[in-house]
Amino acid sequence: KAPVSHCLSPQDPAPCLLLSTPSPLSLVKSGGALAPPAQNPTSLVRMLDMALEQKVFGQHLATQVVLKALSAYSRDKQPRKPLVMSFHGWTGTGKSFVSKIIAQNLYQRHEARRRFVHQYDAVLHFPHAEHIKQYKEQLQNWIRGNVSVCPRSLFIFSEMDQMPHGLIDSIMPYLSDREAINGVSYGKAIFLFLNNAGGDKITEVALDHWRRQKGREEIPLTDLQSMLSAEIFNNRNSGFWNSKLIQKNLVDYFIPFLPLEYKHVKECIQEELRYQGHQEDEDLIIKIALAMSDYPSEDRIYSSKGCKTVASKVNLDT
Numbered sequence: 001k002a003p004v005s006h007c008l009s010p011q012d013p014a015p016c017l018l019l020s021t022p023s024p025l026s027l028v029k030s031g032g033a034l035a036p037p038a039q040n041p042t043s044l045v046r047m048l049d050m051a052l053e054q055k056v057f058g059q060h061l062a063t064q065v066v067l068k069a070l071s072a073y074s075r076d077k078q079p080r081k082p083l084v085m086s087f088h089g090w091t092g093t094g095k096s097f098v099s100k101i102i103a104q105n106l107y108q109r110h111e112a113r114r115r116f117v118h119q120y121d122a123v124l125h126f127p128h129a130e131h132i133k134q135y136k137e138q139l140q141n142w143i144r145g146n147v148s149v150c151p152r153s154l155f156i157f158s159e160m161d162q163m164p165h166g167l168i169d170s171i172m173p174y175l176s177d178r179e180a181i182n183g184v185s186y187g188k189a190i191f192l193f194l195n196n197a198g199g200d201k202i203t204e205v206a207l208d209h210w211r212r213q214k215g216r217e218e219i220p221l222t223d224l225q226s227m228l229s230a231e232i233f234n235n236r237n238s239g240f241w242n243s244k245l246i247q248k249n250l251v252d253y254f255i256p257f258l259p260l261e262y263k264h265v266k267e268c269i270q271e272e273l274r275y276q277g278h279q280e281d282e283d284l285i286i287k288i289a290l291a292m293s294d295y296p297s298e299d300r301i302y303s304s305k306g307c308k309t310v311a312s313k314v315n316l317d318t
């Protein structure tokens with residue numbers, strides 16, 4: 001569970017420092033491979049597939065789309081447009097978890113590859129809406145600087161719902177389908193946006209399916225995706241409210257994270273017990289999972305916190 005490190009962090013006083021003093025590794029041209037030293041992109045995607053399959057519970061829609069998108073992306077030697085994915089769902093359903101798995105598998109086998117992964121937290125890095133002009137400039141500089149050094153950079157924007165309105169549109173030129181901007185080509189970069197916006201609608205759809213006694217696997221992805229794009233564009237609490245990125249269709253995939261059910265929470269608890277080195281204790285697993293399955297109040301199908309508080313609950317009870 002290594003923390004994601006920054007290549008050029010938003011708080012760096014000189015955001016382009018690495019451009020003037022790059023390390024030898026950051027100068028290696030990544031060419032068609034995902035990151036230096038060159039690796040077979042297909043095998044990286046296969047490893048990612050295995051990791052998602054083993055570690056992520058209850059998110060068959062999200063993991064399928066992520067894998068398809070990344071396999072297509074990794075096959076394209078000269079993409080003109082970066083891959084842009086927007087994750088949506090309730091808290092604790094695995095959005096950050098999946099983005100970490102992507103980062104670890106595509107970039108972080110080698111310590112130095114962490115330099116290709118950049119995480120921006122709207123609450124931490126863009127706290128004051130009145131500074132939006134300055135943030136726009138900084139954001140453009142960080143992205144331009146990082147992609148100049150590492151074309152296959154991965155940018156993760158978490159807490160998108162807290163993003164000052166209009167800020168994300170400042171990166172629109174980099175997400176477009178075009179050759180290069182001032183000699184820098186952005187087509188090999190990946191952008192991930194993590195949002196809670198859309199989570200309530202996803203849950204409504206899932207619950208409706210459950211009430212009609214249809215399986216979770218039957219929830220249609222296409223309906224959810226178009227609903228999500230409309231929802232985040234029209235929702236004032238979303239970082240994409242009225243966003244040109246949505247209007248211009250620059251987000252390639254809207255990815256729904258379904259609310260987690262009792263059985264998925266149980267799996268998270270089992271995993272956490274293993275991780276903390278405890279024996280599997282079925283009574284304890286059931287006790288925690290039952291307490292966490294709280295939505296809707298009459299049926300208690302889903303956990304409104306997903307698996308987010310599992311680690312602390314296990315800590316408390318062991």
Ligand SMILES: Nc1ncnc2c1ncn2[C@@H]1O[C@H](COP(=O)(O)OP(=O)(O)OP(=O)(O)O)[C@@H](O)[C@H]1O
Nearest residue numbers: 055056057059090091092093094095096097307308
């Ligand atoms: N679908 C899942 N499968 C396995 N573990 C999960 C899943 N969802 C969450 N977890 C566990 O719960 C922890 C918290 O989840 P995570 O941070 O990914 O939630 P999130 O969707 O990003 O929430 P938020 O919207 O609050 O940021 C993860 O680190 C992971 O251990």
